[in-house]
Amino acid sequence: MDVESGIPCIDFSHLADLVEGSEGWKSLCKQVREACENYGCFQVVYDDQVPVKLHEELLMGSKELFDLPDEAKEKNVRKIKEAPLYESLGVHNAPNLDQVEAFTNLMRPNGNSAFCQALNSMAKKIQKLEEIVRKMIFQNLGVEDYYDSHIRNSDSLFRVFKYNAPPPTPSDDSVAVGLQAHKDLNILTILNQDIEGLEILSPGGKWFRVLPKPGTFTVFAGEALMAWSNGRIHAAKHRVMMQGAKDRYSYAFFSAPKEGAPVEIPKELVDNDHPLLFRPFDYMDFLRYYQANPHLDNSLEIYAGAV
Numbered sequence: 001m002d003v004e005s006g007i008p009c010i011d012f013s014h015l016a017d018l019v020e021g022s023e024g025w026k027s028l029c030k031q032v033r034e035a036c037e038n039y040g041c042f043q044v045v046y047d048d049q050v051p052v053k054l055h056e057e058l059l060m061g062s063k064e065l066f067d068l069p070d071e072a073k074e075k076n077v078r079k080i081k082e083a084p085l086y087e088s089l090g091v092h093n094a095p096n097l098d099q100v101e102a103f104t105n106l107m108r109p110n111g112n113s114a115f116c117q118a119l120n121s122m123a124k125k126i127q128k129l130e131e132i133v134r135k136m137i138f139q140n141l142g143v144e145d146y147y148d149s150h151i152r153n154s155d156s157l158f159r160v161f162k163y164n165a166p167p168p169t170p171s172d173d174s175v176a177v178g179l180q181a182h183k184d185l186n187i188l189t190i191l192n193q194d195i196e197g198l199e200i201l202s203p204g205g206k207w208f209r210v211l212p213k214p215g216t217f218t219v220f221a222g223e224a225l226m227a228w229s230n231g232r233i234h235a236a237k238h239r240v241m242m243q244g245a246k247d248r249y250s251y252a253f254f255s256a257p258k259e260g261a262p263v264e265i266p267k268e269l270v271d272n273d274h275p276l277l278f279r280p281f282d283y284m285d286f287l288r289y290y291q292a293n294p295h296l297d298n299s300l301e302i303y304a305g306a307v
């Protein structure tokens, strides 16, 4: 495992040749679990499963969507007052083609079938990757029995992001915030960017830039997984910083607990050394609490802390 760039990089490019349970598989499980515990994130090389052409098609189609007039996008677009360079569009359950078509039809009633195919195909590939990563974490924590129901009780959201290049300044080397530092709240996020901008806070308190590479994804653990693991897994803080004259595009797959399926720590993860940290909670309720209290840094501890 290489940690030169500040966060671990794990190579999944020969995963298809590995038998689940083999020594090679177990070694990857350990690397994934340790990365999630120590860093809350890692880079994963998955290039044999994700052709560069698919990545490019998805980015090209996203650019066309963002170029549509605001009125066309308004039914879906997310903007953030404090992050004026940012906008994003989101599709729930994008591994289902009908959902992707309903999403593009909202903005482009005459269809955009090549883009729908690309988004749907990428979502399926990343969903598979997400399930593998989750399985590896569960196996390495010794709680694999919970894996199937955990997957059944999850939802997914696929988002494409655009960050406008910051307005030029006289010195022209200034850096502007694209997206404020935050932890993701969900289970796992798997993200790709076309140009630099993503930065991750290391456990030592230093910000590291992630270099973009097609077929390589950044995986983040979110607060829901941190809570479920009884605090073992760390959720890494990250942000987007914009520099230079280019707009930036990225896309991410977010897995999250389904409404009505409580996030509940397995009893196997509670012992004298690891007292229960969170009471069972509903993720959607927590999201509503978080949105109502955006200034809190430790909202999950306050919302669902067991002590």
Ligand SMILES: O=C(O)CCC(=O)C(=O)O
Pocket: 161, 179, 184, 191, 193, 198, 238, 239, 240, 250, 251, 252
């Ligand atoms: O666009 C990016 O690179 C980061 C997006 C992100 O962190 C988020 O949406 O949670």
Ligand SMILES: [Fe+2]
Pocket: 182, 183, 184, 189, 238
């Ligand atoms: Fe994030």
